[in-house]
Amino acid sequence: SAVISQKPSRDICQRGTSLTIQCQVDSQVTMMFWYRQQPGQSLTLIATANQGSEATYESGFVIDKFPISRPNLTFSTLTVSNMSPEDSSIYLCSVEDPGQYYGYTFGSGTRLTVV
């Protein structure tokens, strides 16, 4: 199975600032997914990132707030911009894992607290 290194694992940020989260995969993957898990809630897909094209955002999420980069087949970043306390969540990246038939592997998550 693919191994994902996600960082930072946690951060406490001031409102109005931005945080960039990185995900590095140990194999080349076509699709990378970014999810948000609000406190005590399930996971909600933010966007899908393909290498070489703009990310596709789900309803309720916009590029200005959550810009995503996908410079190559093993790396992606998600930026949470102009943060407010409502952005306090766990953010997770995920890939469709070629080692798992229709399976998906997740990073360990970034626990973000905005104060």
Place this chain on the structure above:
Amino acid sequence: GDSVTQMEGPVTLSEEAFLTINCTYTATGYPSLFWYVQYPGEGLQLLLKATKADDKGSNKGFEATYRKETTSFHLEKGSVQVSDSAVYFCALSLNNAGNMLTFGGGTRLMVKP
């Protein structure tokens, strides 16, 4: 649209008790079904999956059977341990490349010694 509904928690059991966490789904196509587990302070780990009707996924003593007729994928374990305490998520993905996961709301399991 596609959706997953699972029983609300928390579910509290004593060690060695039998576990069932119900999961039902709605999908426009023929999905693959998954159970993910999230241990405290950690990310999600795939627990088991099934890709077609009547398949049974199993891992670590957990199992779930893909029931197309009842659109269900209930998670079961015959004897839970304290170490099984975690949040369990049922999820589906349509069998197309690049399809994301749709998650249920999660069920917190607490196992007491």
